[in-house]
Amino acid sequence: MLQSMRPDPTFHPSAQLAMEAEPEHIAYTVLLSPDRSRPDALAVIDVDPQSAAYGTVINRLDMPCTGDEFHHFGWNACSSALSPMSGHAFVQRRYLVIPGIRSSRIYIVDTQPDPRAPKLVKTIEPEEVMRKTGYSRPHTVHCGPEGIYISTLGGGGADGTQGPPGVFIMDCESFEILGRWEIDRGPQKLHYDFWWNLPRDYMVSSEWGLPPQFENGIVAEDLLANKYGHALHFWNLRERTHLQTIDLGANHQMALEVRPAHDPTKEYGFLGVVVDTTNLEGSIWTWYRENGTFHAKKTATIPPEPADAGQLPALLKGFGAVPPLISDIDLSLDDRFLYVACWGTGELRQYDVTDPMKPALAGSVRIGGIAQHAAHPGGKPFGGGPQMTEISRDGKRVYFTNSLYSTWDQQFYPDGVPGAQVMCHVGAQGGITLDPNYFVDFGSDYGAHQIRLQGGDCSTDSFCYPSA
Template sequence: MIDPTFYRHAAEAVAAPPEELAFVVAYDPEFKKNDAVFVVDLDPKSTTYGRVVGKVEVPAGQELHHFGWNACSSAFKHEGHNMENLERRYLIVPGLRSSNIFIIDTKPDPRKPKIVKVIPAKELSDKAGYSRPHTIHCGPNGIFMTCLGGPDGNADGQTGIALLNHDTFEVIGKWETNHGPQRQSYDAWWHMNKNTLISSEWAPPSLIENGLNAAALMENKYGKQVHFWDLAKGTHVQAIDVDEGDQMVLEVRPTHDPEATWGFFGVTLSTKDLSGSIYYWCEGDNGKWKAEKVIKIPAEPVDDPNKLPPIIRPFGAIPPLVTDIDLSVDDKFLYVSCWGTGELKQYDVRDPAHPVQTGSIRLGGIGNHTAHPAEPDKPIAGAVQMVEVSRDGRRAYFTGSLYSTWDDQFYPEGMGSWMVKVNINPEGGMEIDRDFFPRGDEFDGLRVHQIRLQGGDASTDSYCWSSPPVQAKI
């Protein structure tokens, strides 16, 4: 029997039963408490709705960050899989600061996950030549894991993508056979049917781990390219530069329709005007890839710059700081997290070259710390950051922490510990769910980062076939 959470196309995923649990990573920035993967009840009919109902701890000091599944819907086109035994079962959870990787089993009881294997940082360095594991995608020939750092002893050296064995989770080695001009890493995803992988850039570890380096930013030392690769061969094909001054090319979100050849990537900041932006990429007429800026989000002025944290006080404005984006499974809406201003924006992208804003909510933010409706008189520490959209596109969930040292720079008064649910109108628009607000002691006071939804979500799966056309009702 094939795992029922493997979907042949996006419409099948949209029609599947809604998620009932979320897996959420959290960490202690002071390295005193253990980091953890929490299990949160998402079922509104449950007596424990909106509560933490399980967890598994890992040793302190890992700084658990992005994580992903061992297998997903893309498995239908991966060679060498026995589909009858393959399950979306294991979470691959990297420690971004430690470079250790934890394999966590969510079966037989997803409320009682357990660690079944630990891949030490030395194995990743020795076999792949990388460190600082970041983003996980189940893919052809192995589990793909982008890494922000080079080998042990040369963290700012060549970065790239490591491959893990699908079954044993051992490190196979590096994926690339030719890096071309690529030197920095962050995210990676693909147009599988086009044999193309797309990757992005943040910065080398020396410009990340101690916080944002303002001098290096002004010298344009943060990531400013997106890269296109031959997926089967691991060879670099093309690099595209973003506009002058734009830096930190982070999340890449290709269309979920495998026959389409477009997508979006977010850029955190422009040194010209503090704006954030979204670029649209597509295949050009000459067989080359092209990208253009289609959304620009301006900085917000403030009356009293002295109230700003020191890192942005000289500019006298609050940058949006685009740190995460998510494309709904039906490729209809793009969601953009503005971690500086505390805004989550929704855009209709059915015409992807011309996005139209259709919704906005605010929570937290450097300027006003907008409160949650469940506690309208209590300002929120932190802001909208990592966002995850349900398969059916009716709900989104988000958390507030970016990375410990960056949190402390932009939110020196504290970050908070919370998770938020957003209810989405299928025609556009959204609002915060006032009845869902796990926080504080629910997460042991740890800073909460990324979310994965049981059965998959909008940033988990690649689908192998296009959705069938919608039949008109007679």
């Protein structure tokens, strides 16, 4: 009984203490069926370099339905449970919450008693999600002190355009959907990512587009007319009310991943913007709070790369260049290095963000890419480009996969994006190198998207106490 009343040992008060934890031994990666002909799946990968099965899939959990399109997923509980305001201090990081972004179905997977053999324990049908929230297309999963927060990309109706998307809350023990999070959403009409600073009591969210703008591929006319999302929203976390909108400018299309500093004493974070329609460059923005008001500044840009039209898919032939297409960013737990996935050019960039207003390029690797098709250093071809990125707690390893979204994969990489996962080693003073011996091949039947590491990682946990 006493054992059950202690916090999960994978919960850490501060990011610095989390960095001292035992390295991960397994990784969980969601797989999707690009043509929806087979069920999506959860792959379990051995990432222990001392294991004979290192870098291989040791288990795969196939789901009972087809057409889900697995995308982002998360834990039922994490270090945020150590918040002084938490009502769930003794929950475990045990269950994976996996939404289907196309079906609006949600699966609950139990990783105990054997983390190498997870089991499906509950399925929440889309009708229940819609009935209790009015939302569809569940996307990002974050564990918070009050429960599980899930952002959505669609509102009501078959096409998800009846009313704006938003965030809903799920109980982290019963997995019952409690309802919408927002009390007053203000002018927010689009949604994508969200995260927070728990002690400072604010949340930040970003924008992509509504389901008709992404489900059947990128809509070129909407992109050129600047109709995708281009704003950040800031919220009072406790009151669940909208505070402020920062419009980045309509040319900064698709404001996607938000990554706040892990140390809650730091009131800043980063945002990746996919493309500037005036010049095809991608950009990194630093947002921060000063005297109670939020601000955002473009602090790094990544230019497009010229390419012969013969190397380009139909969508890009008229431009004669490959945009970087920043599809993910991730921040190491010490808030030192920001990783930027350039899915179009096939580059993973590492920036030193010790000064968050002046990101300095510290490292880069090339693999895949629309024009370059750079092979893995182990010699294997790599479809797509660096996409969903996950950093080990100690900051020494960076894992990434290669699928963005099935219909977008087909538009930008018509030769296919067979699912793959690779890993970079990080130098003590920066710099990254691809591990030539780590290449997880999921085969052409699957695309590979987000990764979760056993015990937590850099885009899962929220910390409530400062790093000493």
